[in-house]
Structure formats: structure tokens, C-alpha cells
Amino acid sequence: MSMQAANRAEMPWYRRTYRWGQTNLTEMDPVYCEMAMWKEYWRRTRVQGIIVNAGGIVAYYPSSFELQYRAEGLGEHDLLGEFVAAAREEGLAVLARMDINRATKAFYEAHPDWFVVNAEGVPSTANGRYFSCINSGYYKEYIPDVLREIITRYQPEGFTDNSWTGVSRHTICHCVSCRTKFKTDSGFELPAAADWNDPVYRKWIKWSYSCRTENWDLFNRVTQAAGGPDCLWLGMINANPVKTHSSFCDLKEVGERLPIMMCDHQSRDELNGFEQNSLNGSLLHGLAGWDAVIPESMANYIRGERSFRLGSNPAKETRLWMVEGIAGGISPWFHHIGAVHEDRRQFNNAVPVMQWHEQNDMYLYNRQPVANIGVVWSQDNTEFYGRHDANERVALPWHGITRALTRKRLPFVPVHADHIARDAGGLDVLILPDLAVMTDSQCEAVRQFVEAGGSLVFTGATATLDEWGEPRQSFPLESVTGIRHLNEIAGAVGKQPADWAYFDAHNYFRLPDEGRHPVLYGFEETNIVPFGGHIHRVEPAAGSGMKAVATYIPAFPIYPPEFSWMRVPRTDIPVLLAGEHAAGGRICYFAGDVDRSYGRTHLPDLGDLLANAVTWAANGRILLRVEGPGYLDCKLYRQEGTYILHLVNLSGANQSPGYVEEYLPVGPITVYVRTDDLTPAQARLLVSGKELQPEVKGGWTSIRIESVTDHECIVLQ
Template sequence: MTDETATETPWYRRTLRWGQTNFTEMDPGLIDMDMWKEYWRETRVQGLIVNAGGIVAYYPSSFDLQYRAQGLGDRDFFGEFTAAARKEGLTVLARMDVNRATKDFYDRHPDWFVVNAQGEPHTSNGRYFSCVNSAYYKEYIPQVLREIIRLYQPDGFADNSWTGVNRQIICFCDNCKQKFKKEYGHDLPLSQDWDDPVYRSWVKWSYSCRTENWDLFNKAAQEAGGPHCLWLGMVHGSPINSHSFCDLKVIGERSRIVMCDHQSRDALNGFEMNGLSGNLLHTLAGWDNVVTESMASYLRGPHMFRKASNPPKETRMWMIEGISGGISPWYHHIGAVHEDKRQFDNAPPVMQWHEANEEYLYNRLPAANIGLVWSQDNTDFYGREDVKEKIALPWSGFVKSLTRARIPYVPVNADHIARDAQGLDVLILPDLAAMTDEQCQAVREFVEAGGSLVFTGATATLDQWGETRSEFPLESITGMKHLHQIEGNSANKPFNLEVYDGHNYLRLPDDRHPVIQSFENTAILPFGGKVHIVQTGAQMESVAAYIPGFPIYPPEFSWMRESGSNIPAMLAGEHAAGGRLFYFAGDVDRCYGRLQIPDLGDLLSNAVKWAAAGTIPLKVEGPGYLDCKLYRQNERLILHLVNLSGTNQTLGYLEENLPVGPISVSIKVDDIVPGRASLKVRNINVKPEIKDSWVAFQIDSITDHELIILD
């Protein structure tokens, strides 16, 4: 990029690699500035997130209640760090954390802080949580932003705790009482009650209050710092996040750059979740906008150690997966001084590779034709108090099944179905129970235009508030009626030999549908879930039936009381417009998300393949667990293969990569005739073969990932 181009291009479009040293209070007197300057160069960062103010001030603020770092003394640490970064030509964002303050602050302004119904403040570790509807957010923080801009002219701001207290806490301060009464005409709900329309309105209102602050902070920043001075609240990359009041869709649509705080995998979601997060955030903010993510260099996992190094391959794989999904890497260290210096070896190789290949990692669009649908309303108003069971497990089941089957797909927000339908052949609705009338209409129009549909469980049986619909809104395209009855068990409890209601199965008929033809030498499959009872017409036929549970123990009692039933567990059919329909009445997606039984994962991916009817543009054959991301960049095809072999069975830590190969790849090419396939990890070229609109080539071995450029 030339200097002239860099000057014309705003920082949020040209800053592709980021770094953050999240200062501790004692860092100002201990930091080795020369070491950090060298680290910036080694990691090829173009932008830094630097602690400025809010919960702790790292500069001499004129606001006496803004708590100063213990080790600050008379120094202007933020100013010094910012000046050093500017000399290196780096973008600087001032990091804020505005969700809590000291007792002195509370004592002077008690009406600015979260209180319970008895008027008692909400505290943690000696700090008092600020209310998002108080003058703390509305007046004080904008004043702090203006001060920092006046003194230091940062490019913008980042804040990872901008949403305030989570949805488990109802604030009863006068600000919230008056605002809710004025806007909704009700008193605040006294407790969590999903059957109470007022409580559900409070949930919606709570999202809008945070969005209101997002707009307020951006207005203040841009008025003081110019049109490109952005205030950016960090977001979580998961669509099934129910902890904070951050509406990913609404915030994504407002963002000129997305700052994501999603630092590592967890017990339910593997590395593949990070590639998915990149795709999802881009579908909201746009593929021409940068999405960057804080990636932990410190030890994460079941327990957290802020000062110890994460295993290098664990950090590397999380970064690689994010990059495969379009995420810009962002190293993250807690504290400027470390005795465990191994963590400084984690990020540089990945970020150096990213710099060398950045022309292939941006300005591209997914070439997938499968859409996996999600919505925040479904998470809130169907998931309610049990988001993991109702939302996360079905979602995770499909994510892992599609990844395992090497099927490229894109996440689609339910409000964007009509917008994104043109590029899709199949929509997947994973127990998307709570849907608006408009979303249901978009699904109907997609199918009536020839699209195929895979849907599960209670999909579309509830309205957007989680209330049961009297009529099934997809009946016109499926011929189905829901009877609102369930057989079986969700198995949402510890395994117990004496309890067998989850010990149930699926019965495979002799005359087998293509989805179950691969299951040879068995007439049953393990299930472990529940089945929605439906009535069907001629349009859908049963593919497999439900076998009720029977005793597990003692072994002598473990025989099927019923060898089958007339309850369909899976149904398939075709629409008059040409699309295919597949319904999992049994919650196979949830059971696979929970149990990881390979048979259940095969059922999900087989159904998607059948629904796609040969239109999936990628075939990858060979050993290993590979995450496959296919993109188009003008007249170029880009395939990112991430080798997750050995990482999908347990959380743990990635200690060693398991190379796999040979891998045979075939990609559908309609109007592109590539002359070469360049492998950008091994730095070699292979000769592709073109036959019947498919390009084919072979990769001898993949260690952790490979980026293939076809041009």
C-alpha cells in the first residue's frame, strides 16, 4: 500500500493486524518500552489497543473521580505509550472499561449505579456497577471521551464491557424505573419470568438501551475527533451468546470495523467456532469491513491463568481458524511485564504469515451455497433460562456435522433470509422455534422459488416472543401440522443406569431413503432424544421411526418393549417448485451436539447433502478432520483448509498437530479456468486438472492448515 493510498484510506480499512497489552495497575513503573517496540515489529501489527480510562485511568485526568492506576504516579502512561506507537506508524485505539467504579464514585453519585429492588448496589471486588441508563453513561463517559480526544487524538476507542450488567440482573434505579415506564408504560418486572409479557419487553428494551449508548458514544467521539474517530464496543463472536445485552445483528450493521472479544474455544465449541465467527460477523458488517478479534496468548481453558503462556499450538490454531473465516489477528497479553516469556513466541509466526498473504485474505466472498440460520430472538425467547440445551446444542450439532463432512456453509441471520437467498440452495433451521411472521414468510418464499429446506424440532412453532402458534406457518410448503406433543426425553441430566427414558433409538425401514442408505448392516441407530409429533400429508413421508426407551439396567431387562412405532422421527419430501424438504422431528441435531455419536452427525450431513442435490461446490477426500472454507475473489478461487484432526474429541490443549494426507480436492468452476493451484503454506504450486466444470488437484500433506489459491 502506498503512502498516498494509506492517507486516503481510513484507519479502520487499512489496519489489518492488531495488538493489545492490557495494562495492570503496576505496569507504568515496570514496563520495558524497547521490548514492546520490537514485539510490535515482530508481530507486524498495524494498530494497538492501549488502556486509557474508565475503570482505571492511565493518564492525568481532570476528573477527580476517575480512579488512577496505583503505579501511575505523576506519569502520563497512556500518552507515552501512544506517542511511541505513533512513531512506529501505528493506529491507536484508547481502551475503555466503563461498567464499574469505586466506592468514592458511588458515594458521590449513588443514582448512577445499579441497585436491586431493595435499593442495594450491585458490587464485585470492591467496585460498583454503573447503570447504562444513568448520567454516568449519558454525560460523564462522553466527557471523558472528549478529554482523551482533546489530549491525545486517538483514532478511536474500544470497550469490552460496554453492555453493563448481564441479563440476570434487573436494575431498579430511578433512571431505569422512569425510562421503562415512559417508553413501555409499565413498572419494571420484579424478577425473571419468561411468561410475563412485561419481562419479555424488558429484555427487548435492555438491548435497545445498549444500542442507544453505542450511538451516543459514537456521536460524542465523532463530534470531538472527526468522522473517522469511532467508538467501538467489543462483541462476542457467537450467535448463541445469552450473557450480555449485545444484539449482534444491530451492532454489526452499525460497525465500520468489528472488534471481537472471543479469545479461545470452550467445552462445547471447538476451534471451528472461530472460523464460523468470522463468517458470521462479516455477514452482518459486510465483507468489505475488517473484523478483528482478541486472541489470548495467556493460558485459557477450564481454568484461567492470566500470567502463564497458552500452549503455542493452542494459540496458533485459534488464530488460524479465525483467519480462515476472515478474522484479522489481534494478539492479547494481560500486563506489560511477564516472567513467562514463552507467550511472546505464540503470535509472531502466524502474524508474519498473515502479512505475507493478506492479499488473499480480504476482498473475497464465500462460495458456499448452504445457509445455517440463527437469530437473537430465538436465543432469548425460546432458549430463555436454558440456552445451552435449547439453542447451543442444536447449533453446535450442525456446525460440527457440516465441518466434519467438509461442507462449506455460511451463517444467516433470520432477518436476512430474503436478502441472502439468491446465493443459497439450502437453508438449515436448527430448532429455530421462535420466528417472526416476516421470517416465516421469507422461508416460504425461498422454498416456493425452488430452494431446499432442512429443519428440526420446534422450528417456527413459536412466535417471536416464544408463545406457541395456533397454526404451523410452514404448513403451506411442507403439508405438516404440529400437534404440540413430544415423545421421549431430552436427556438434559446426568447419566443414570436406573433412568432409561433417554435410552431410545431410531428404526430404519427396509426401503431406505438416500439419507439413510449409508447405514449398512443395521436396522436401528442410537438416538437419545425427543420427537415432536406431527401430522403429514402426501408431501412428506417418514424416513425413520421412533423406538421408545426401555431399561438399561440390569442387562437382563434391556430388551425393546416396542420394536418400533408409528411416530416418524425423520421425514422427507419435495416441493412442487423443485426444492427438497427434510424434517428432523427427532432432535438429532441436539443429540449430536451433546453426545457426538458419529451416526447422528452422519444423519445431519446426509440430509444436507441430499437437500443440496449435487450443488455443493466442493469435494474434499482423504483422512482427517478438516474445516473447509471456500471463497471467490474476482477471477480467483481461494480454499482454506484447517486441519483439526485430534482436536475434536476433548477440550484439553492442542499439544501436537497430526498431519494428514494425501487430500484430493475438487471444486466446481463455472466461469473460471485456473491454470495453477498455489499452496501458500508449503509455498509450492500443483497442476490442477479440469473436467466437466470441476477443477481437481491433490495435496500430499497438511500439518495445521493450507491456503490454496486457484487463478
């Protein structure tokens, strides 16, 4: 055994278990499951741990709790016990999967006070099951007893639960537990309905987060008391902060609690594409630390415009999602629905990636990202700015800026708004993408960052609302940005209607005739840029040095074409302002919501403007350059004496709805890595298996790669 392997063996399971597999059992699997097949599959995929159904909504073992519903085909079987025994024979860690958010009618009738009800006392149901209340005895007494029973019988390393957060934000539970607890905790009666203008409803929102975190802590006290300090209750989370808010999961609070985060984000979605998965990894590591292990459930069944639980996902679709996650620091975790399948193609999807991961995992862990650009996010902004339309207000700007950076191959890291001061020392540029809701302390951290010489790129309504989403009397960042808000909107634009000829969105940027700012690089052949968004009316503060880089052209008719001429070709309304701070940093503000507009349309001009602004703000402090064709997601890391660069080829892979049917190889690609403190003697390509001689000149190390198919991983050492 090597020294590295010996050291790993001494680590707790959650530090050394990198590859995971899950068989999400169905009720009839106790009848048909063939354990020998699964053991062989575990070996092929090189997994080190498995997730297997235990109890909650369906029990797969002979529970002593009469009200815990048993799988229809269980009979006298103990399928959980069989999986645990097989996993132990293979030397694998075991996580017991739970689903605790609903139960049978018999359970409801026995304990009606443990279940979600509306203001009239009517229980909430779906598919014949009754939703359990997170504040009731079901969560506080019954589930802890079930956890203790499973620990006593099977000694799992820990637990996962993909429905631990209970009902979504769309339901206000009025059971006696919720009424009593909310009154005790807040001093108020429960809000009658969702009303963002009601301060009690906003308090209920924050309270709802705290209730879930309280249960997280309770379950971990139970499992660690019964199973030892390393027996962890891990729930499951989704790394998309906009999607996660619907379930009241506080990602920051969860990330601060455990050294391993089980991420249930199984595939790309219509908005975010494959690049979302590398972003998942960097966002969660930013919360839990880069020494944490973050496995992610990766679907082998068909997802998309239509989902088919038993059909095999196209192999290239699965693999590209997997390699994108690995590039972001995600640990691979195959996921199948059911223990028996007639579509056996799915059992070949993950194997090559998992085997490659095992061969190269020494370069995939214990590393730090190399990125000097931070993109700020927060759950409060999703709640109290996003409110009833978080996708429009928050998801689109976030997606727009992160996609623009990815497309221009600029390494960046997500930064939680509460961590700005903590992470500022490693950053040259901070980006606030329409981060309207900010606390006073977060604004102060931004001010200190700029006054220490950092550069700032921000957009839209950033910092104009307080922590509850209420308008501020004055703009708190005016002193460091030189921007004064006039509290007006020009050309308000909403969602695109079905009619393509949307008058309100037919607006443009006007570029100056001469003396153009460097942010406008690449636009020499045009005097206008299509926009499609709305404008926050602002003006430069006196003496600030901030100047308008582009101005606004108001909307005019788009149809019929004879009417499509500019009624007001010029205004003095600034849409993009830039300047330098006395401390040495650069400031760039998009008064027009370019990030949201780009997130909606993917119009290249808008992405170029965003990337140009960040590049200018960095003022030459660029750590990576990648030249050559294709849409590449580039993630750069540092280990001691080593740089590691992932190149994931997303060319042609962003059609949605749709599936990846063919990889489109790109090349040649020339990579330049800033390596001032290291002179690499060797470049290893971990996918193609080649070794190249790097060229080191002027603090840059460069290599040329002839072609990248789906991905490449370059090790400079």
C-alpha cells in the same frame, strides 16, 4: 509503492488496519513497563494497530476527573501517552481501551443515583467496585466527558470497551433512571423478577437490548463530534449469539452500524472447539458485510479448565485458534495481560501466524464466501425460546448442525433470520436448526425461498413459537413443508444426569427394512440408529408427498444389562420425513432433535444423518469436495479470477478440557472445486510454498496435496 499498497494507504484506518496487538495493562505496569521491548514486539508481529488501556475502571493517564480511579503505580506517569507516542513512531493506529461498567466506593457515594441497585435500593458490587447503570448519568454524561478528554489529549483513531453492556441479564436494575425510562418507553413498571410467563418481563428483555444500542449510538456521536467522522467507538462483541445474549448485545444492530467489529472471543470453549472461530468470522461478516474488517482478541495467556493470566498459553493452542479465525475472515489480534512477563514464551506464540498473515493478506480480504448452504440463527430465538436454558435449547442444536457440516466439509454461511430474503438468492439449501421462535415476516421469507425452488432442512420446534415465544395456533410453514404439527412430544428427554444409565434417553430410530431413502446412505448394515433425544409428533399433510424415512423406538431400560431389551420395537411415529416440493426443492424435517443430540454427544451416526440430509437437499449442487483423512474445516472464497480455499486440520485437536500439544498431519488430500466460469492455470499453496498444476475437467478443478500439518491455504488462479 505498489498500486495495491497505494490504494490501501488512501483508505480510512478501519479499512486498512488488518493486524492488531493489545497489552491489557495492569495497575503496576506504569512502574515496570519497557516500551522498547513492546516496539520491537510490534515489529515482529507486523501489527498495524494497537489497543491500549485508557480510562474507565482504571485510568492510565493523569485525568482531570478526580473520581476516575488512577492505576496504583501511575504516580506522575502518563502510560497511555507513552504508548500512544511509541505507536505513532511506528506508524500504528491506536484504539483507546475503556472498561466503564464499575467504579469505586467514593464514586458511588458522590453519585449514588448513577449505580445499579436492587428493588430494596441495595447497590450491586463485585471486588470492591460498584456497578454503574447504563441508563444513568454515568453513561450519559460522565463517560462522554471522559471520551472527549482522551480525544483532546491523545487523538486515538477510536475506542474499544469490553464491558460497555453493563450488568448481565441476571440483574434488573431498579435505580431511578431505569424506573423512569422503562415507564416512559413501555408504559409499565419494572418487572419484579425474571419470569418468562410475565409479558412485562419479556418487554424488559427487548427494552434492555435497545438501551445498549442507544448508548452505542450516543458514544459514536460523541467520538465523531470530538475526533472527526472516522473516530469510532467500537465497544467489543462476542460472536457466539448464545453467549452474547447474556449481555444484551444485539449483534445484528451492531453489525449494521460500523465497518469494523472488534470481537472479544479469545479461545475455544468446552462445547464449540476450534471450528467456532471460523464460524465467528462468517457470522459477523454476514452482519457487517464481507468488506468489513473484523479483528479478534486472541489470548496468549492460559485459558481452559483453569486460567492463568500470566502463564503462556501452549503455542499450538494459540496458533490453531488464530488460523481458524483467519480461515473465517477474522483479523488477528494478539492479547497479553500485563506489560511485563516472566513467562516470555508467550511472545513467540503469535509471531509466525502474524508474519504469514502479512505475506498473504492480499488473499485474505476483499473476497466473498463460496457457499450455497445457509444456517439460520437469531437473537430472539436465543431469548424467547432459549429463555432460562439457552445452552440446552439453542446452543446445542446450533453447534450440532454446524459441526456436522464442518465434519463433512460442506461450506456454509450463517444467515440471520431477518436476512433470509436478502441472502436467499445465493443459497440452494436453508437450514433451520430448532429455530422455534420466528416472526411472521421470517416465516414468509422461508415460504418464498421454497416456492422459488429452494430446499429446506429444519428440525424440532422450528417456527412453532411466535416472536415472544408463545405457541402458535397452527404451524406457519405447513403449506410449503407438508408437515402438520400435533402439538405433542414423544419421549421427552432433558439434560443427561450424572447417572450414565439414563432411561429416558435410551431410545432409537427404526430404519425401514427395504426401500430406504438416500438420506440413510451409509446405514446399510443396521436397522437401528442410537438417538438420545425427544420427538415432536407430526404427520405428513395429505397430498404433500412427505414420507417417513425413519420411525421411533421408545426408550427402554439401559441397566441392568439383562433388562436392556426393546419393549416396543416398532411404532408409526415418524422421526425423519423427506419429500420434494412442487417448485423443485427438497424438504427434510427431523422431528427428532438430532441436531441437539449430536451437539451433546458428537455421536458420528447423528452427524452423518444431518450431513446426509443436507447433501440430499442440495440435489447435486455441491461446490466443494475434499477427499482424504482427517477432520478438516474447509472454507472456500472467491476473488476476481481467483478461488481461495482454507484447510484447517483439526484432527485430534478437540479434546476438552485439554490443550493442543502436537499437530497430527493428514494426507494425501484431494480437493475438487466447482469452477464452471474459470479455468485455473495454477494452484499455489501459501503455507507449504508449493506450486501445483491443477486438473480441470467437467467444470471441476482438482489438485492433490500430500500432507496438511496445521493448515493450508490454496489459491487457484
